[in-house]
Amino acid sequence: MGSGKSTVALQIHHNLSNRQLYGLLLTTLDREGRQVTSRLGVAAPAIEVGPDVDLHALAVKYWPIHYMVCDEVQFYTPAQCDQLARVVDELDVDVYGFGLLTDFRGRLFEGTQRMLEIADEHTPLQVEARCWCGARATHNARVVNGDVVYEGATVMVGDTRAGEAPLFGDAVRYELLCRQHFLRGDLGA
Numbered sequence: 271m272g273s274g275k276s277t278v279a280l281q282i283h284h285n286l287s288n289r290q291l292y293g294l295l296l297t298t299l300d301r302e303g304r305q306v307t308s309r310l311g312v313a314a315p316a317i318e319v320g321p322d323v324d325l326h327a328l329a330v331k332y333w334p335i336h337y338m339v340c341d342e343v344q345f346y347t348p349a350q351c352d353q354l355a356r357v358v359d360e361l362d363v364d365v366y367g368f369g370l371l372t373d374f375r376g377r378l379f380e381g382t383q384r385m386l387e388i389a390d391e392h393t394p395l396q397v398e399a400r401c402w403c404g405a406r407a408t409h410n411a412r413v414v415n416g417d418v419v420y421e422g423a424t425v426m427v428g429d430t431r432a433g434e435a436p437l438f439g440d441a442v443r444y445e446l447l448c449r450q451h452f453l454r455g456d457l458g459a
């Protein structure tokens with residue numbers, strides 16, 4: 271979603287693979303399907319996981335593995351996050367989770383909240399994401415038919431670019447804004 275985190279996830283997976291380490295790349299709800307994609311156009315095969323997948327059982331199935339790189343962890347259930355903790359503690363596997371902090375309402379995603387609660391370390395990614403005003407973008411606004419919305423389903427995958435109209439239904443896209451312009455719903459000129 272324009273935050274550069276998928277790029278970092280791919281880089282970590284690539285670096286670990288090059289060190290003769292074996293691991294899994296997991297994603298969920300990627301618009302391109304079963305791979306992790308980034309704005310740089312780099313992609314790697316990934317296992318797509320839905321909310322019903324037991325991540326501990328998945329790790330056991332592929333074990334021995336050295337690591338798991340998990341993209342879009344904001345969409346995980348708290349139970350799946352706890353399964354990842356067991357992967358670390360019981361299977362001695364390093365787990366790297368990447369996710370967005372807050373949803374379009376400006377609230378912590380359920381999965382993100384649980385990951386922050388149990389992770390050994392967490393690091394904000396220094397990305398160049400900027401609001402149109404130049405301030406640091408801290409909010410991922412959902413824009414439906416040109417307006418910032420604050421209610422609706424937590425998960426809605428955007429599939430249109432600015433100025434594009436879909437064949438049917440609402441035009442949904444996401445835009446990175448600073449807090450001030452997020453709260454005002456101000457998308458700039």
Ligand SMILES: [Zn+2]
Binds near residue numbers: 401403447
């Ligand atoms: Zn702004």
